Amino acid sequence: MPYVTLSDQVKKMHNPQRSDSFVKELRSAVREGDVLAADLPTRFELPKQYAKRGSDATYSRSVKDMVIDATPKFEAWFEKVNKELSPARSGGRVKVSVEAIEAGLVDFKALAAETRKKMGASFSKGQALGKSRSGKAKTPAKKTKK
Structure with a gap:
């Protein structure tokens, strides 16, 4: 069975500014049993840039990486979620x-x-x-x- 990491999937997203929403959707799908995944001890930086209020400085968040079972069901789920998060907001x-x-x-x-x-x-x-x-x-x- 092929496995992929969350950090690799985030890199495949069409709109990296929506990576935080993608992580929330993935965690929700894992919790509901739609996607099989497990936490890894490593962390990675999300590509989304957050702006600090009142200044021009930006920062990014880091989240726990996950290993995901890359089944056809997961690939279909990823395409659907990626399409939903694609439009520029x-x-x-x-x-x-x-x-x-x-x-x-x-x-x-x-x-x-x-x-x-x-x-x-x-x-x-x-x-x-x-x-x-x-x-x-x-x-x-x-x-x-x-």
Whole structure:
């Protein structure tokens, strides 16, 4: 059986700034029994750079290395998690574009459903507004005598 280390898997990530999230996901998968892994006594530095508040200095964290059983199930899990952590989180969302949709970073079906929902809400709002205006004819204001 082939074995790989956590430090090697972190090097294979598309977005190294998300390495801390990957380690959390892996530990969770090991705890739930989805992935077989064991702790090693050595530690390694994560490639993620943390910024210190109020200064330009950065630092990195070190975590315990693990040995992982590299089964096809683990490889599929790694690809899924790596894809989820791949988008750059500059604004918290991936900018919608044809390239992003083709690359699989944006779910097209969910985007289409959201657009349909928005258009339906806008249409029904316009219909309700039109009905409320047409149903009530304005009566002229009454003149008061002084």
